[in-house]
Amino acid sequence: MNDPFNAFIHVEKEPLNKGKPGPLSGMPLAHKDMFYRAGKVSNCGSKIRKGWIASETATALERLDAAGALQLGTLNMSEFAYGPTGHNEHWGDCRNPWNPDYITGGSSSGSGAAVAARLVAGALGSDTGGSIRLPAAACGVTGLKTTWGRVSRAGAMPLSHSLDTVGPLAGNAEDCARILQVIAGFDPRDPISSREPVEDYVLRIKDFSRLKIATSTDWITRHAEPEVASAVLAAAKLLGATETEPPDFDTLSAHCITVMSSEASAQHARWMRERPGDYSSAVRVRLEAGYAIPAATYLEALRLRGAWLERFCSRTLADADLYLLPAMVCRVPTREQTGPHGGAGMPQLLAEVTRLTRWVNYLGVPALVLPCGFDANGLPIGLQLVARPFAEATLLRAGHAFQRATDWHRRVPPG
Numbered sequence: 001m002n003d004p005f006n007a008f009i010h011v012e013k014e015p016l017n018k019g020k021p022g023p024l025s026g027m028p029l030a031h032k033d034m035f036y037r038a039g040k041v042s043n044c045g046s047k048i049r050k051g052w053i054a055s056e057t058a059t060a061l062e063r064l065d066a067a068g069a070l071q072l073g074t075l076n077m078s079e080f081a082y083g084p085t086g087h088n089e090h091w092g093d094c095r096n097p098w099n100p101d102y103i104t105g106g107s108s109s110g111s112g113a114a115v116a117a118r119l120v121a122g123a124l125g126s127d128t129g130g131s132i133r134l135p136a137a138a139c140g141v142t143g144l145k146t147t148w149g150r151v152s153r154a155g156a157m158p159l160s161h162s163l164d165t166v167g168p169l170a171g172n173a174e175d176c177a178r179i180l181q182v183i184a185g186f187d188p189r190d191p192i193s194s195r196e197p198v199e200d201y202v203l204r205i206k207d208f209s210r211l212k213i214a215t216s217t218d219w220i221t222r223h224a225e226p227e228v229a230s231a232v233l234a235a236a237k238l239l240g241a242t243e244t245e246p247p248d249f250d251t252l253s254a255h256c257i258t259v260m261s262s263e264a265s266a267q268h269a270r271w272m273r274e275r276p277g278d279y280s281s282a283v284r285v286r287l288e289a290g291y292a293i294p295a296a297t298y299l300e301a302l303r304l305r306g307a308w309l310e311r312f313c314s315r316t317l318a319d320a321d322l323y324l325l326p327a328m329v330c331r332v333p334t335r336e337q338t339g340p341h342g343g344a345g346m347p348q349l350l351a352e353v354t355r356l357t358r359w360v361n362y363l364g365v366p367a368l369v370l371p372c373g374f375d376a377n378g379l380p381i382g383l384q385l386v387a388r389p390f391a392e393a394t395l396l397r398a399g400h401a402f403q404r405a406t407d408w409h410r411r412v413p414p415g
Contacts, residue, residue, distance in 0.1 A: 005095040005104075007113040008073050009033045009043060015070040022068025024182060031124040032108050033074040034081060034157035035061055044157045045077040045107070047090045047278045048271055058155030059190065060124055060166055060183045067182040072120060075110030079283045081126055081159050082264060083107055084134055084354050085338045089280040093335055096139060097413035098379050102332050105134030105353075111169045112139035116413055122170035122179050126156060128163045129260055130357025133369040136169055137327035137382025140371040142399060142409060143169040144176045147389045148364035149194035151180075152187030160263040161192070162302065163256065163361045172409050173370065173399030177201040180392060196390050204393040205400040213385070213398065214244035214320035224329040231373030231381040232326045238405060239398065241324050245315050252308060252359035255301040259362065262298040265290025281340070301362075309363045313388055321394050327382030329355055331375045360386055368395040371408040380408075 003011075008030065015028070016037075034044045036054035043050050061071070076094045078086060086094040086109030094109035096102045097117040104113045108125030112135025115123055125132040127145040136143025144167040151166040158164060168179035181201045187193045215236045220229050265272070265287050272279075272287055279287065316323055330352040336342065337349055360367045365386060372383035383402075387395050403409050 003119065005097055005100065005113045005117055006092045007076055007094055007110040007117065007119060009076050009091060009110070010041065011073040012071065015072055017065050017068065017070055020065070020068045022066060024064065024178060025068030027069045027122065028072055028120050029064065029069050029122050029124070030072045030075050030114055030120045031061070032077050032111050032126060034077060034126065035124055036155045037061055042074070042157070043091070045079045045081070045088055045091060048275055050090070056155050059152040059187045060156065063183050064179070075114055075123060077109055078107035079280050080268070081107040081128065081131055081157065082283050082286055084130060084350060085335070086135070087282070087335065087339055096332070096379070098140065099377065101336070102334050102377070102379055103138055103338055105136070105138035107131040108135045108169065112136055112141055112143070115139070115141045115169050115171060118412065122168055122175050124166060125169050126159070127165045127167060127361065128159050129256060129361050130354050132167050132169060133327055133357050133367060133382070133384060134353065136369040137380065138332045140380030140408070140411065141169055141171060142173050142176050142368070142370045143167070144180060144392065144395070145360060145367045146180070146184070146392060147194070147366045149192050150196070150366070150390060150392065151183050152190040152193045154187055154189035158267055160260045162259050162263060165361070172403050173368065173396050174205060177205050177396045177400070194390070199393045201393050201396055205396045207397055208401060211322060211394065211398050212320040213239045213241040213322045213324050214317065215241040215324040216244060216246035219246045220325065224326050225331055227331060227375045228326050228329060228381055232324070232383055235372040235383045235402065236324050239324065239402060242320065244318065244320060244323070247312055247316050247359060249356060249359050252362050253355065255304065255308070256358035256362035258293060258298055258301040261286065261290035262293050305362065305364070309365070312363055312365070317388060321387065321391070322398055323386045325356055325384050325386070327356065327369045327384040328353055331377065331381070332379040356384065365389055366392050366395055368399045370399050370402065371411070372406070373408060374411070
């Protein structure tokens with residue numbers, strides 16, 4: 001396979017599951033290199049797990065196998081899924097098919113790049129702070145962050161047990177619906193997976209009754225870069241969005257960082273004691289920061305989560321089904337700007353990249369990102385729709401309707 005974007009870590013000699021019938025029969029997929037398959041290597045984007053062979057298969061992969069989907073290989077990712085850009089010191093940076101000098105977004109970097117480059121029809125990713133939605137936005141594909149507990153995480157590398165979610169990236173909302181239909185639902189192997197009934201997502205996207213969508217025009221105009229604001233507000237106009245009170249993005253994001261940092265650092269405690277030099281500097285610094293968070297601060301962030309969710313549903317979504325906003329307030333930055341030599345402005349730029357994604361993980365609600373335009377550099381601009389818990393069908397309906405009315409998702413990277 002010709003892969004100039006470093007999207008793949010491993011390509012199978014023959015597709016796995018070839019010839020098996022099912023609702024996804026013959027659909028070519030590849031998955032982030034953190035979904036375990038018994039007898040196969042799962043490196044998790046790291047030096048520490050390099051060559052590690054799994055003894056179990058992720059529930060999501062088992063369900064895709066049963067549906068007849070093909071697996072062509074495993075995909076590049078940020079080390080241990082702990083980075084928003086797609087940089088990786090151990091396996092090489094993933095490169096954006098629209099322009100390799102720009103980031104793919106992370107941590108599901110290979111998933112976004114492989115789908116954008118039409119190397120696969122879809123891919124699984126994980127989303128703890130934006131790791132499906134950022135690659136979808138930067139690479140111009142469709143990515144679904146599911147409700148916490150909607151899809152089993154059994155057999156997927158953990159990062160933050162209170163935030164981790166599994167979901168699809170694909171070329172359009174319809175293919176995301178097809179994949180979600182297969183992987184959603186309760187799993188006794190994952191104690192937090194929900195028993196909430198699984199809707200017929202594939203059928204529901206064809207319901208064209210009007211949805212109520214809300215946005216916050218003034219906030220977007222004041223905080224997003226002009227090209228981003230223009231594209232997102234044009235999409236809001238097309239979808240007939242009305243005005244609403246924006247969530248407190250920065251406070252919610254701060255709570256998310258508290259939870260993520262605490263849980264990730266606990267997850268990596270043994271390796272941080274025994275092998276700290278085998279982490280990249282960026283990941284090691286993030287993990288070290290987690291050990292400085294007081295337990296009371298972490299527990300307070302968890303305690304407040306329900307109240308913040310109720311406020312989002314009763315205020316921001318008071319008269320709407322969905323909330324519309326950008327995926328990123330900034331244009332897609334370059335790999336140089338966000339890498340080890342990014343300079344003094346790099347931390348602030350990374351904060352801008354993730355400003356509008358982490359709050360969604362803290363609330364545990366679902367969100368869909370899809371392309372809604374391109375900037376002057378020829379890089380995609382991502383639109384984000386956010387819903388109440390377990391309203392994935394509503395998100396996919398809106399995404400499908402938007403993609404029937406526009407052709408941004410049909411654009412193909414150069415070459």
